[in-house]
Amino acid sequence: MPPPSCLNNPLCVVKTSEGKGRGIFAAHAIPKQTVVESSPVLLLGKKEYEQHGRFTILDHYTFKWKNGSMALALGLGSLFNHSNSPNVSYTIDSANDLIHYTTTRNVEQDEELCIYYGSNLWFDPVDPAGALDAQENDVDDGWGGLTHVDSEADNAAQHTLPPFFDGPADEIVPEEDLPFERFKPPPEEETADTIRTVQAWAVDVPDPRSIGSMLKWLRHSELDASELGHLKRVRKQGDKSTFLLRVSQDPPSLPSDITLSAPFLVTVPSSVALTLTSLSLKSALWPTIYAPRRKGEVEEWSRGKARWAWDAMHTVVQEALRRRHAGELPVAAYVPAPYKAEGSSGAEASFAFMAHDTRQSAAHPLRHAVMNVIRQLADHRARAGDAESAFSLVQEPESHPPAPEEGETDGEGDSPRNGTNYLLTSQVLFATHEPCIMCSMALLHSRVKEIVYLVPMDKTGGCGRRNLRPGAPGG
Numbered sequence: 107m108p109p110p111s112c113l114n115n116p117l118c119v120v121k122t123s124e125g126k127g128r129g130i131f132a133a134h135a136i137p138k139q140t141v142v143e144s145s146p147v148l149l150l151g152k153k154e155y156e157q158h159g160r161f162t163i164l165d166h167y168t169f170k171w172k173n174g175s176m177a178l179a180l181g182l183g184s185l186f187n188h189s190n191s192p193n194v195s196y197t198i199d200s201a202n203d204l205i206h207y208t209t210t211r212n213v214e215q216d217e218e219l220c221i222y223y224g225s226n227l228w229f230d231p232v233d234p235a236g237a238l239d240a241q242e243n244d245v246d247d248g249w250g251g252l253t254h255v256d257s258e259a260d261n262a263a264q265h266t267l268p269p270f271f272d273g274p275a276d277e278i279v280p281e282e283d284l285p286f287e288r289f290k291p292p293p294e295e296e297t298a299d300t301i302r303t304v305q306a307w308a309v310d311v312p313d314p315r316s317i318g319s320m321l322k323w324l325r326h327s328e329l330d331a332s333e334l335g336h337l338k339r340v341r342k343q344g345d346k347s348t349f350l351l352r353v354s355q356d357p358p359s360l361p362s363d364i365t366l367s368a369p370f371l372v373t374v375p376s377s378v379a380l381t382l383t384s385l386s387l388k389s390a391l392w393p394t395i396y397a398p399r400r401k402g403e404v405e406e407w408s409r410g411k412a413r414w415a416w417d418a419m420h421t422v423v424q425e426a427l428r429r430r431h432a433g434e435l436p437v438a439a440y441v442p443a444p445y446k447a448e449g450s451s452g453a454e455a456s457f458a459f460m461a462h463d464t465r466q467s468a469a470h471p472l473r474h475a476v477m478n479v480i481r482q483l484a485d486h487r488a489r490a491g492d493a494e495s496a497f498s499l500v501q502e503p504e505s506h507p508p509a510p511e512e513g514e515t516d517g518e519g520d521s522p523r524n525g526t527n528y529l530l531t532s533q534v535l536f537a538t539h540e541p542c543i544m545c546s547m548a549l550l551h552s553r554v555k556e557i558v559y560l561v562p563m564d565k566t567g568g569c570g571r572r573n574l575r576p577g578a579p580g581g
């Protein structure tokens with residue numbers, strides 16, 4: 107007798123799955139990205155679950171919910187079996203007490219629909235497809251086995267609502283509650299050869315009595331010296347005072363009522379001094395501000411920013427998983443629109459750049475996701491024509507311009523000014539995998555602000571340390 111289909115769900119059939127008990131099967135061919143089930147949940151409070159629920163059969167069925175609650179999916183949700191290569195992902199809709207189940211690829215009729223439970227299984231899995239994948243994944247592709255992406259992280263991300271989910275967006279999240287383990291490497295010691303510089307206009311003020319008037323004039327002038335904020339405005343050498351004016355192609359106009367010599371170009375450092383060695387080297391060029399970074403010091407993150415990062419990581423993992431089903435390596439990189447605190451002013455920047463690894467389809471060993479996303483940014487900037495407008499468009503993830511060919515420059519040679527035309531200044535890059543050394547160097551040259559990655563690459567990673575706390579959501 108054919109198994110009865112589920113009257114309330116035309117897409118799914120409940121059948122026995124060899125070695126797994128009951129399972130959910132596709133009643134028809136189902137295209138990818140189809141919501142096959144939305145299950146209402148029955149919530150068990152933390153105490154109720156810890157004191158009773160977990161000692162019962164419910165322990166095999168419940169999902170972690172927010173505030174320590176556990177959720178039992180009603181409808182068909184509790185009958186999805188586990189697979190290491192799932193064809194269904196699920197998202198928790200805590201606002202409506204629902205779990206949505208969505209196909210991640212095209213599914214054939216009669217195929218079992220499986221989700222991924224995580225790596226700590228309480229039973230011996232029957233999962234031939236997963237075993238096959240594992241064999242393939244064991245093949246080292248020469249780049250540290252990037253063929254493997256741990257979809258557990260993605261599912262864990264959906265499974266457990268992070269502690270920063272509820273609460274005011276501007277509240278600072280304690281470091282231990284953040285989804286990521288953060289670190290900043292100590293600043294690299296600079297040498298006279300590695301200091302980055304920029305050309306700026308300066309003018310000598312020969313008469314010490316004019317210094318006050320000159321300072322007053324500068325305060326009210328329209329001179330934009332924002333790129334020189336890390337430098338002292340005046341350099342004194344004996345009796346001579348030299349004023350730093352601005353970075354520009356043409357000399358700025360000066361006050362007519364103060365006796366000044368003609369403005370001239372000086373080479374000045376392009377950033378603050380982080381160490382004492384750097385301070386003495388930079389101050390030899392121009393008096394520079396000393397801003398040592400305290401050991402381990404990192405910017406505090408608000409709930410809003412933590413949510414933003416969580417979403418970005420989820421987006422990049424989804425992209426990688428989608429690409430895996432299309433036959434690519436499941437590796438992706440994403441530069442989202444920068445986090446904007448609620449109520450903060452400033453221009454609305456609405457760009458996002460996503461790229462995936464195209465080494466398989468392009469048969470090209472350098473087409474790593476990070477290189478591809480940097481190239482997208484560079485191409486966009488080239489099209490936009492200037493640095494400011496580079497971050498003004500939402501780039502469709504589907505377009506994948508080629509990564510640079512060997513021998514191509516990273517664009518620095520094209521910089522109109524040393525130190526002022528970088529691709530990723532102030533941007534955060536999210537990647538499924540720790541960028542390799544090649545990609546890390548490209549990111550360094552692009553002046554990325556932060557890199558957040560999910561899978562540390564112990565052998566080939568170029569970022570120096572594991573970035574995520576093992577066991578943390580998304581880690």
Ligand SMILES: C[S@@+](CC[C@H](N)C(=O)[O-])C[C@H]1O[C@@H](n2cnc3c(N)ncnc32)[C@H](O)[C@@H]1O
Binds near residue numbers: 126129188189230
């Ligand atoms: C959430 S229930 C899934 C529905 C279950 N098969 C049933 O008939 O009630 C989880 C249980 O299904 C079984 N199961 C799920 N995936 C499995 C797999 N890949 N291999 C073996 N057993 C599995 C395990 O017994 C597990 O405790």
